[in-house]
Amino acid sequence: MGVGRAVGIVGTGMSVPERRLTNFDLAQMVDTSDEWIRTRTGIVERRIVRPDQTTSDLATAAAEQALSRADLSPSQVDFVLVATVTPDMIFPSTASLVQHRLGARRAGAADVGVACSGFIYALAMGAQFIATGLYETVLVIGAECMSHLVDWTDRSTCVLFGDGAGAVVLQPVPPGYGLLGIDLGSDGSSADHLKVVDDYPANPQAAKFGRHPYIRMNGNEVFKFAVRIQGEACERVLHRCHLRPAEVDWFIPHQANIRIIDAAAKRLGLPPEKVFVNVHRYGNTSAASIPIALAEADEQGLLRRGDNVLMVGFGAGLTWGAALVRWSQGKEGTGKAYG
Ligand SMILES: CC(C)(COP(=O)(O)OP(=O)(O)OC[C@H]1O[C@@H](n2cnc3c(N)ncnc32)[C@H](O)[C@@H]1OP(=O)(O)O)[C@@H](O)C(=O)NCCC(=O)NCCS
Known part of the structure; x- marks a missing residue:
């Protein structure tokens, strides 16, 4: 990917709250x-934090698992990036809270706020630190408590989101492996389609559920954007990597809606067995969705050394990000001759 050292993912981790909120629970609210939510979104249940749990709790647990799987200690971490739009507080950054709780004493720390595209953006940023030779080990975390931003009286949005965190550890890897291509973008002219507002005087119904900023979304516009941009961004990344869609081993898209995932896979000509899906269990966890999916795929032993892993996200901005990572860990995949 341009100049500099090859940078790869050497550990993955995740953490989700224990509490499940099912479609049937939502139908009481x-x-x-259940039928509407399943058929329109593919979501069956999502996880919701307890009142005393925060984004930094989930982020810290996910990061600890990623470090442990990479066989690294917190003292080896040079930088902590947390992609989130639901920080514990406006400042300090959630990344600073995580850095302290991990005991990553040497590490710098910063949050990245690009909503559901945040993980791919943070991955691209963290990789540059290592590619340039500035750092050796960077933690990239996507963590959200979307339940804090949901208007629980708005059926068109409250059924979609969930809480959770996923994390990856980045380090130098052998040439030919790691992050091979990136496509990041933003169309701020569409900002109104998905945003957080605080207009309680105009919305007394929502105020009954607590006065906090909440999500307002034009679902149809976001849907159309997502279907188009995921295909386009993935095609650009594959082109830059000189890969054909058929050479993608795993497609790990943002888990927002099964219909959006299916449309992207269809456009790329990817069969269902190459598409990782867990939206039915967690809903849309914004910046956490891709690293959670990656951690689950890794945990299940699906990712083999040499596999081409294509990730793509979209979200508020409206923004998007796609990344191609040639997996550098574990056993060699069948029929691979890279490196
Ligand atoms: C939100 C979304 C699932 C709605 O699906 P859809 O098929 O487009 O549904 P529509 O918006 O056309 O709504 C159809 C009807 O269902 C109703 N509806 C909306 N939410 C509902 C719910 N939870 N339960 C039952 N009915 C619902 C609407 O009010 C509408 O009723 P009407 O025809 O009487 O006006 C879909 O647009 C979507 O997924 N958009 C992208 C959202 C997203 O991913 N956002 C996050 C980006 S990171």
């Missing part, structure tokens, strides 16, 4: 049904 707003005018919806």
Whole structure:
């Protein structure tokens, strides 16, 4: 990927709250049904934090697992990046809280706020630190408590989101492996389609559930954007990597809606067995969704050394990000001759 050292993912981790909120639970809260949510989104349940749990709790647990799987100690971490739009507080950054709780004493720390595209953005940023030779070990975390931003009276949005965190450890890897291509973008002219507002005087119904900023979304516009941009961004990344879609071993898209995932896979000509899906269990966890999916795929032993892993996300901005990583860990995949 341009100049500099090859940078790869050498450990993955995740953490989700224990509490499950099912579609049937939601049907008790707003005018919806399990059938509507399943058929329109593919979501069956999502995880929701306890009142005393925060984004930094989930992020720290995910990071600890990623470091442990990479066989690294917190003292080896040079930088902590947390992609989040639900920080514990406006400042200090959630990354600083995580850095302290991990005991990563040498590490710098910063948050990245690009909503559901945040993980791919943070991955690209963290990789540059290592590619340039500035750092050796960077933690990239996507962590969200989306339940804090949901208007629980709005059935068109409250059924979609969930809480969780995923983390990866980045380090130098042998040439030919790691992050091979990136495509990041933003169309701020579409900012109004997905945003957080605080207009309680105009929305007394929502105020009953607590006065906090909440998500407002034009679902149809976001849907159309997502279907188009995921295909385009992936095609650009593959082109830059001189790869054909058929050479993608795993497609790990943002888990927002099964229909959006299916449309992207279809456009790229990827069969279902190459597409990792867990949206039914967690809903849309924003910046956490891709690293959670990656951690689950890794834990299940699906990712083999030499596999081409294509990730793509989209979200508020409206923004997007796609990345191609040639997996550098574990056993060699079948029929691979890279490196
Ligand atoms: C939100 C989304 C699932 C809606 O699906 P859809 O098929 O487009 O549904 P529509 O918006 O056309 O709504 C159809 C009807 O269902 C209703 N509806 C909306 N939410 C509902 C719910 N939870 N339960 C039951 N009915 C619901 C609407 O009010 C509408 O009723 P109407 O026709 O009487 O006005 C879909 O647009 C979507 O996934 N968009 C992308 C959202 C996203 O991914 N956001 C995060 C980006 S990171």
